[in-house]
Amino acid sequence: MTITLDLAKKSQKVKVADISGGWGIRQRLGCLGIHPGDIITVKRSAIMRGPILISVHGNQVALGRGVARKIIVEAVE
Amino acid sequence: MRIALMGQPNSGKSTIFNHVAGYKAVTSNFPGKTVKYELTKFNLLGRTVELADLPGTYSLTSFDLAELETRKYLLKGNVGVVINVIDASLLGRSLELTLQLLELKLPMVICLNMIDEAERKGIKIDIEKLSKILGVPVVQAIALKGKGVKELFSIAYKTGEEKRIGQTLNFSKDVEEVITQLSTQIKKKQITQEFNVPVRFLALKYLENDSYFMENYKKKNNDLFKETVHFQNILKETHGRQSDVVISSERHHLSMNIYESVVSLTKPHTSLIDYLDNILMHPFLGYISLGLIFYLFFNLIFSVGKIVEEPLLDYFYRLIPLIEKSIDSGTLLFSIISGIIQGLAGGIAIVLPYLFPFLFGLAILEDLGYLPRIAFLLDAFLHKIGLHGKAIIPFILGYGCTVPAIMATRILESERDRFIASVLTTMIPCAARMIIIFALVAFYISPQAALAIYILNIIVIIISGKILSRLLPEITPGMILEIPAYHIPSIKVALAKTWLRMKEFIFVAWPLLIVGSTILSLLKYYKTDILINNLFSPLTSLLGLPLVVGTTLIFGVLRKELSMLMLIQAIGTSNVAAVMSATQIMTFTIFVIFYVPCVATIAVLWKEIGSKRTLFAVAFTFVLAVILATITRFIY
Numbered sequence: 062m063t064i065t066l067d068l069a070k071k072s073q074k075v076k077v078a079d080i081s082g083g084w085g086i087r088q089r090l091g092c093l094g095i096h097p098g099d100i101i102t103v104k105r106s107a108i109m110r111g112p113i114l115i116s117v118h119g120n121q122v123a124l125g126r127g128v129a130r131k132i133i134v135e136a137v138e
Numbered sequence: 139m140r141i142a143l144m145g146q147p148n149s150g151k152s153t154i155f156n157h158v159a160g161y162k163a164v165t166s167n168f169p170g171k172t173v174k175y176e177l178t179k180f181n182l183l184g185r186t187v188e189l190a191d192l193p194g195t196y197s198l199t200s201f202d203l204a205e206l207e208t209r210k211y212l213l214k215g216n217v218g219v220v221i222n223v224i225d226a227s228l229l230g231r232s233l234e235l236t237l238q239l240l241e242l243k244l245p246m247v248i249c250l251n252m253i254d255e256a257e258r259k260g261i262k263i264d265i266e267k268l269s270k271i272l273g274v275p276v277v278q279a280i281a282l283k284g285k286g287v288k289e290l291f292s293i294a295y296k297t298g299e300e301k302r303i304g305q306t307l308n309f310s311k312d313v314e315e316v317i318t319q320l321s322t323q324i325k326k327k328q329i330t331q332e333f334n335v336p337v338r339f340l341a342l343k344y345l346e347n348d349s350y351f352m353e354n355y356k357k358k359n360n361d362l363f364k365e366t367v368h369f370q371n372i373l374k375e376t377h378g379r380q381s382d383v384v385i386s387s388e389r390h391h392l393s394m395n396i397y398e399s400v401v402s403l404t405k406p407h408t409s410l411i412d413y414l415d416n417i418l419m420h421p422f423l424g425y426i427s428l429g430l431i432f433y434l435f436f437n438l439i440f441s442v443g444k445i446v447e448e449p450l451l452d453y454f455y456r457l458i459p460l461i462e463k464s465i466d467s468g469t470l471l472f473s474i475i476s477g478i479i480q481g482l483a484g485g486i487a488i489v490l491p492y493l494f495p496f497l498f499g500l501a502i503l504e505d506l507g508y509l510p511r512i513a514f515l516l517d518a519f520l521h522k523i524g525l526h527g528k529a530i531i532p533f534i535l536g537y538g539c540t541v542p543a544i545m546a547t548r549i550l551e552s553e554r555d556r557f558i559a560s561v562l563t564t565m566i567p568c569a570a571r572m573i574i575i576f577a578l579v580a581f582y583i584s585p586q587a588a589l590a591i592y593i594l595n596i597i598v599i600i601i602s603g604k605i606l607s608r609l610l611p612e613i614t615p616g617m618i619l620e621i622p623a624y625h626i627p628s629i630k631v632a633l634a635k636t637w638l639r640m641k642e643f644i645f646v647a648w649p650l651l652i653v654g655s656t657i658l659s660l661l662k663y664y665k666t667d668i669l670i671n672n673l674f675s676p677l678t679s680l681l682g683l684p685l686v687v688g689t690t691l692i693f694g695v696l697r698k699e700l701s702m703l704m705l706i707q708a709i710g711t712s713n714v715a716a717v718m719s720a721t722q723i724m725t726f727t728i729f730v731i732f733y734v735p736c737v738a739t740i741a742v743l744w745k746e747i748g749s750k751r752t753l754f755a756v757a758f759t760f761v762l763a764v765i766l767a768t769i770t771r772f773i774y
């Protein structure tokens with residue numbers, strides 16, 4: 062089952078299934094090591110529908126809510 | 139020979155640059171602070187070489203201004219050797235840029251920087267194996283401590299001399315086939331010369347749908363455009379994904395394969411600093427700490443400044459009566475001498491005590507890596523004014539100096555965001571205006587009044603942001619920001635950075651201050667100031683300010699702090715409170731904070747957002763200043 066990344070729970074480990082944004086956002090996420098198939102851990106989220114903090118390939122990235130909504134992920138056991 | 143430092147943001151290029159250049163480039167712990175490149179010449183093995191510190195880029199695809207600038211520099215074709223600086227603790231991701239650089243077929247050396255940080259994270263890298271796979275020399279370094287930098291440059295120089303080029307690594311077979319076929323088409327059209335790039339590099343950029351290269355030949359070469367679309371579609375059909383995703387995934391997998399074959403992982407050492415985020419990024423404690431940090435920060439500046447300002451000012455103002463004894467106060471000579479003394483006094487007694495602690499504190503916060511955390515905490519709030527979290531970085535830098543802050547708006551992706559952020563940045567009280575707030579309002583009225591000005595300023599910025607984002611109703615692209623690991627700031631580096639920023643004041647602003655103050659003396663001597671003051675009288679009387687303030691406002695456009703120093707001179711006493719009421723001091727300060735940005739800011743705005751928008755910013759801030767100051771006059 063897939064969900065968008067903004068709905069993932071804290072400390073949840075997920076795998077990127079697809080990125081639904083356009084060219085720019087795909088490139089920008091790709092540069093930070095976020096491609097389909099990569100494993101992401103949600104570390105925390107800010108209040109008031111603020112950004113989420115994720116960990117990917119040992120590195121921390123903050124993603125705005127709107128950006129996270131474009132990343133489609135599936136849960137990893 | 140030309141050597142170019144190239145690497146992903148925050149990998150330590152500027153730190154290496156500063157080692158050879160003396161302290162010239164600003165380093166800090168957030169991605170993307172080098173927005174234009176710095177050049178330096180230095181002596182290497184008895185020869186003069188030129189070193190360029192290019193803005194950090196995650197890839198060679200063109201989607202932001204800093205990256206375009208970097209690529210342009212590399213493609214100009216006179217770079218002797220590229221030093222690819224890599225944060226060793228992020229090797230896997232960094233290799234994606236390395237692979238693209240290899241495609242450019244330029245002589246190259248890899249610098250594995252922050253090797254100590256990588257070891258702490260439990261990452262051990264087999265240097266020889268990595269060098270063999272990529273076909274280029276690999277040098278380890280800890281740039282912050284200066285380790286390995288010397289060796290790096292001598293190897294780089296040798297590589298440049300030998301014109302040693304690395305390996306081009308192959309992607310999956312079917313993708314390679316498409317690349318080869320497209321390359322053949324490109325070769326037929328002989329179009330690579332005009333870009334000065336290898337065929338394979340161009341073929342990849344076309345498959346990645348890179349707007350810069352695509353635009354360029356959509357107009358000129360329609361056949362090739364059709365071919366490209368054809369090959370893009372082949373990749374799309376066979377992989378079920380957009381062609382640019384196919385290429386970036388290929389690079390990603392290749393990087394990961396290299397990473398896995400050269401890295402052995404051990405248990406990471408955790409230290410206390412790794413737990414800092416549990417407080418500083420906490421949904422509740424994070425905001426408390428943010429408020430506390432800035433409260434303490436400004437309190438510190440004020441207390442340090444006040445201790446130093448009073449005795450120094452006293453000292454200087456005791457000098458003038460002494461001179462009066464030997465030179466008649468009605469003469470031209472006396473006017474000039476007192477002008478010079480007041481200019482000197484302004485610099486030493488008023489500006490330096492506040493400027494130094496402020497810049498030093500900012501340097502510490504930057505190097506620690508706190509700024510991106512603020513972007514995370516405030517993203518939701520910035521969305522309310524139509525921007526996103528990253529915009530906080532130019533805003534915070536704006537409390538130092540507006541010029542670099544406006545340049546930092548380049549980290550924002552959309553033109554609209556850059557425009558709004560630039561206009562709002564001009565309204566943030568820079569260090570020069572901070573001096574006015576502290577030395578005038580905090581000193582003569584109360585520290586609480588100074589704090590109130592800062593709060594009012596933020597409210598005005600929020601409202602202006604709302605207005606501007608209403609006028610330009612476009613959706614901000616959303617924040618994607620790397621949050622780097624904390625680094626314990628080095629006092630030496632922070633002091634060097636403070637000095638670099640102070641130099642601007644000491645060598646540019648201070649002489650201007652002395653000249654300005656002398657000119658004012660002369661104007662007074664020849665009674666020309668009355669003419670100028672009368673010219674400004676509609677404005678000064680609207681704001682209820684003394685007539686003599688008029689002249690000082692012109693100086694304020696040159697440099698913001700000049701208007702206060704000139705004010706002290708114009709009213710003829712260092713005790714402002716004796717001549718101006720609290721209301722007048724407040725009105726004056728509010729007006730000076732908001733009205734027309736200084737000359738240097740106007741120049742950089744002109745370059746970054748264009749003439750029309752700059753004029754808009756000037757008019758907007760002027761009208762705002764008049765309105766706010768008039769309100770202050772009547773309600774304070």
